[in-house]
Amino acid sequence: MDHAGDAARTDLMTITRYVLNEQTKHPESRGDFTILLNHIVLGCKFVCSSVNKAGLAKLIGLAGETNVQGEEQKKLDVLSNEVFVKALVSSGRTCILVSEEDEEATFVEPSLRGKYCVVFDPLDGSSNIDCGVSIGTIFGIYVINDGKEPTVEDVLQPGRDMLAAGYCMYGSSCTLVLSTGSGVNGFTLDPSLGEFILTHPDIKIPKKGKIYSVNEGNAKNWDGPTSKYVQKCKFPDDGSSPKSLRYIGSMVADVHRTLLYGGVFLYPADKKSPNGKLRVLYEVFPMSFLMEQAGGQAFTGKQRALDLVPKKIHDRSPIFLGSYDDVEEIKALYAAEEKKE
Numbered sequence: 001m002d003h004a005g006d007a008a009r010t011d012l013m014t015i016t017r018y019v020l021n022e023q024t025k026h027p028e029s030r031g032d033f034t035i036l037l038n039h040i041v042l043g044c045k046f047v048c049s050s051v052n053k054a055g056l057a058k059l060i061g062l063a064g065e066t067n068v069q070g071e072e073q074k075k076l077d078v079l080s081n082e083v084f085v086k087a088l089v090s091s092g093r094t095c096i097l098v099s100e101e102d103e104e105a106t107f108v109e110p111s112l113r114g115k116y117c118v119v120f121d122p123l124d125g126s127s128n129i130d131c132g133v134s135i136g137t138i139f140g141i142y143v144i145n146d147g148k149e150p151t152v153e154d155v156l157q158p159g160r161d162m163l164a165a166g167y168c169m170y171g172s173s174c175t176l177v178l179s180t181g182s183g184v185n186g187f188t189l190d191p192s193l194g195e196f197i198l199t200h201p202d203i204k205i206p207k208k209g210k211i212y213s214v215n216e217g218n219a220k221n222w223d224g225p226t227s228k229y230v231q232k233c234k235f236p237d238d239g240s241s242p243k244s245l246r247y248i249g250s251m252v253a254d255v256h257r258t259l260l261y262g263g264v265f266l267y268p269a270d271k272k273s274p275n276g277k278l279r280v281l282y283e284v285f286p287m288s289f290l291m292e293q294a295g296g297q298a299f300t301g302k303q304r305a306l307d308l309v310p311k312k313i314h315d316r317s318p319i320f321l322g323s324y325d326d327v328e329e330i331k332a333l334y335a336a337e338e339k340k341e
């Protein structure tokens with residue numbers, strides 16, 4: 001590593017510095033949010049190093065437990081969950097934690113409590129762990145009023161009320177993508193420095209894309225509008241070229257590519273799973289928040305995804321997110337279907 005080159009760089013913006021800059025925009029702030037984000041970053045670094053050496057450290061394979069979703073937990077699911085719960089509680093800034101891996105919400109004991117609620121998917125893309133394909137962590141942050149006794153209702157809120165959202169992708173490089181409500185920025189971990197460096201400033205998703213991303217294995221159970229849309233991607237009727245199919249099977253990785261290249265990622269409802277597969281609080285909402293902040297859209301098949309109000313912490317929802325014009329096309333197909341009914 002050419003540290004001399006690094007030393008000469010003037011645009012060396014670390015995520016810590018970025019978050020502190022954001023804090024200065026809020027003169028009333030006491031730094032609680034900055035401390036919370038730094039603990040999330042710490043959790044990501046820890047999980048990143050565990051993922052990198054998963055094969056060596058016998059972190060491959062099943063943990064022998066089943067989570068509330070009825071999924072067999074992977075060892076890395078359990079480890080990542082423990083890491084984030086510890087990092088979030090030890091920040092002293094959280095009051096409620098909702099994790100994909102925990103059946104109930106975790107209420108932080110009063111002596112360690114703060115005003116932030118964090119919803120998170122500690123390890124996303126579990127089916128790809130054992131083959132070393134990109135996986136990630138997804139998180140969203142809500143805030144409650146100072147001194148209010150936290151209740152689960154504080155997280156059963158529309159996604160539009162989130163304060164911030166992000167994901168960390170553990171792939172060929174480790175990339176953390178974050179929005180605190182004023183645009184989207186991407187930071188890459190420099191392993192030699194142990195620092196996330198700003199590498200993707202102010203990400204804007206292309207207005208229209210050439211890629212569609214969906215598990216076509218579910219096609220026979222899809223509804224009319226989804227089938228029509230995927231058919232149009234393959235056999236466009238407007239003389240344009242067919243879109244390319246890209247599907248990794250890790251939402252973080254599929255959404256990361258969509259954010260940078262454009263196009264659309266969809267996990268629709270189908271006859272087998274009428275509410276789709278992906279969870280509202282810690283998958284759909286954070287990714288929809290980022291997509292809208294980057295100029296894209298997120299739609300459920302019925303409404304703007306961020307206007308959903310979950311009834312339970314592990315609720316699922318169909319999701320269509322990505323480039324503005326591509327999602328507009330899908331919305332038009334659902335509107336036409338509704339008109340027919």
Ligand SMILES: O=P(O)(O)OC[C@H]1O[C@](O)(COP(=O)(O)O)[C@@H](O)[C@@H]1O
Nearest residue numbers: 121123124125126127215249250251
């Ligand atoms: O295998 P399928 O049905 O295509 O589902 C893949 C989807 O399921 C997920 O793996 C679910 O997330 P978890 O791995 O966190 O449970 C998403 O990352 C991904 O988009």
Ligand SMILES: [Mg+2]
Nearest residue numbers: 121124125283
């Ligand atoms: Mg997930």
Ligand SMILES: [Mg+2]
Nearest residue numbers: 100121123124
């Ligand atoms: Mg998961």
